Amino acid sequence: MGYRINEDILNNIKQEAIKNHVPILQDVSLDLILTILSIKRPKKILEIGTAVGYSAIQFSRYLEDSIDSKIKTIEINENMYNIAIKNIKDMNLQEKIEVCLEDATTYLDTLDENKESYDVIFIDAAKGQYLKYLKNALRLINKRGIIIADNVLFKGRVLSDYNEHRHRTATNRLREYLKIINEDERLDSHLFKIGDGVAVSIVR
Numbered sequence: 001m002g003y004r005i006n007e008d009i010l011n012n013i014k015q016e017a018i019k020n021h022v023p024i025l026q027d028v029s030l031d032l033i034l035t036i037l038s039i040k041r042p043k044k045i046l047e048i049g050t051a052v053g054y055s056a057i058q059f060s061r062y063l064e065d066s067i068d069s070k071i072k073t074i075e076i077n078e079n080m081y082n083i084a085i086k087n088i089k090d091m092n093l094q095e096k097i098e099v100c101l102e103d104a105t106t107y108l109d110t111l112d113e114n115k116e117s118y119d120v121i122f123i124d125a126a127k128g129q130y131l132k133y134l135k136n137a138l139r140l141i142n143k144r145g146i147i148i149a150d151n152v153l154f155k156g157r158v159l160s161d162y163n164e165h166r167h168r169t170a171t172n173r174l175r176e177y178l179k180i181i182n183e184d185e186r187l188d189s190h191l192f193k194i195g196d197g198v199a200v201s202i203v204r
């Protein structure tokens with residue numbers, strides 16, 4: 001195991017998020033991702049979409065057991081950011097999880113792959129921006145690294161023939177995301193039709 005976490009505090013964070021309708025990872029998707037992390041034991045994780053820090057805290061269980069193993073997580077919403085900072089401090093994980101108050105759409109462009117790169121990148125923010133996140137993830141991911149994206153089926157809309165106008169752009173972009181990860185020869189991708197849809201892409 002990586003880092004011991006206080007299950008009671010974490011359960012409170014989860015219940016509080018559910019009560020406040022914060023869209024945290026569903027249990028079934030979390031189980032899949034934790035299984036992958038437990039095999040991979042990543043040293044560096046990048047998360048796009050922190051919310052209240054629930055998934056980042058969960059992921060810290062399987063960080064590589066070394067002083068410089070770390071999770072960087074990006075959140076655009078100041079209120080969420082402040083809650084995440086508090087939750088991570090309550091869990092005493094502030095040395096392991098760095099929360100950045102940034103718009104990932106532009107912030108990722110500023111990261112230099114020669115200075116920072118990641119073993120696992122988890123995409124869980126604005127669905128309409130997944131293609132931009134993927135472009136940068138492909139640049140920032142290490143060889144044999146894993147890019148994971150949640151909500152790629154967008155409540156069934158991605159596989160449905162008809163969608164309301166307001167959901168069409170995000171739906172089409174998610175379809176494009178799935179097409180790209182399937183066709184990109186650098187990737188070995190799998191779509192898990194669990195939860196809201198989890199796409200897992202392993203860099204060859």
Ligand SMILES: C[S@@+](CC[C@H](N)C(=O)[O-])C[C@H]1O[C@@H](n2cnc3c(N)ncnc32)[C@H](O)[C@@H]1O
Pocket residue numbers: 023024025048049050051052053054055056074075076077080102103104105124125126129
């Ligand atoms: C589905 S929630 C993340 C849930 C979290 N990963 C978990 O499972 O505990 C998506 C989060 O992404 C944030 N977000 C949306 N667009 C963003 C962007 N462009 N940059 C950074 N964060 C963004 C939202 O404010 C929201 O808190």
